[in-house]
Amino acid sequence: MIRWYPELPSTQSAALRAARAASAEGTVFVAERQTAGRGRHGHTWASPPGAGLYCSLLLWPRRPVADLLLLTLASGLAAADAVREACGLEAEIRWPNDLLFAGKKFGGILIESALEGGRLCAALGVGLNLRPAALPPELAPIATALDDHLPRPCDRWALLQALVASLARRYRAWSNGEDAALLAEFTARSRYAQGLEVVVGGADGYRGATAGLEVNGFLRVRLASGEVRTVVSGDVRPA
Numbered sequence: 001m002i003r004w005y006p007e008l009p010s011t012q013s014a015a016l017r018a019a020r021a022a023s024a025e026g027t028v029f030v031a032e033r034q035t036a037g038r039g040r041h042g043h044t045w046a047s048p049p050g051a052g053l054y055c056s057l058l059l060w061p062r063r064p065v066a067d068l069l070l071l072t073l074a075s076g077l078a079a080a081d082a083v084r085e086a087c088g089l090e091a092e093i094r095w096p097n098d099l100l101f102a103g104k105k106f107g108g109i110l111i112e113s114a115l116e117g118g119r120l121c122a123a124l125g126v127g128l129n130l131r132p133a134a135l136p137p138e139l140a141p142i143a144t145a146l147d148d149h150l151p152r153p154c155d156r157w158a159l160l161q162a163l164v165a166s167l168a169r170r171y172r173a174w175s176n177g178e179d180a181a182l183l184a185e186f187t188a189r190s191r192y193a194q195g196l197e198v199v200v201g202g203a204d205g206y207r208g209a210t211a212g213l214e215v216n217g218f219l220r221v222r223l224a225s226g227e228v229r230t231v232v233s234g235d236v237r238p239a
């Protein structure tokens, strides 16, 4: 079921509130605009009216919370699949799940979880920038929008339908424990997984070459010294 709102603070909050009321798995919350859209690492997600797709799925995962990173990777693939199906564009996937064109981000995924009545619930949120004119100007150096790469405006409804279908497919595979196939596909589709020189963690971060994924989805980075570090979450950028 899709619940479409003209305005919400955050579709994530709406999904987690619905979990407290024991709403059904798969309920989708969509907002025309968010007044307090959330990104990863405590960032905000700019959500001007009608300029993007802002949605969250309510899930009742049957796997432990430690396995949610794998669902994050699967969701990035699902979002890229939806963009391909609805817009005919091939997005780049940056570990763990940012979507980019030419190095600029247009999509992100946030999974937040909680315990309700002793059961794990999760809000799987996807934000996709569609209309470039509405992006805050300060984001111009790092952000882009789908319409910038299309001859005509992207159909938001078609994109949402493709996204919900592809997320449902990937969620089923994750629930069934199809992790090896997921990791192989992610590695094949994201140049970030293997052999890319990266900087981890911003200005005071460290540099190395990506060296594959661990079974739980963590990213391995090999430093020049030969030491291999594991990136659990965070900022990974081409060096």
Ligand code: BTN
Pocket (backbone or CB within 6 Å): 009, 010, 011, 012, 013, 034, 036, 037, 038, 039, 040, 041, 043, 045, 053, 054, 055, 056, 098, 107, 108, 109, 110, 125, 126, 127, 128
């Ligand atoms: C990221 O930082 O890359 C993740 C961004 C996730 C944004 C989406 S928009 C819909 C949903 N509601 C939110 O408040 N955040 C997510």
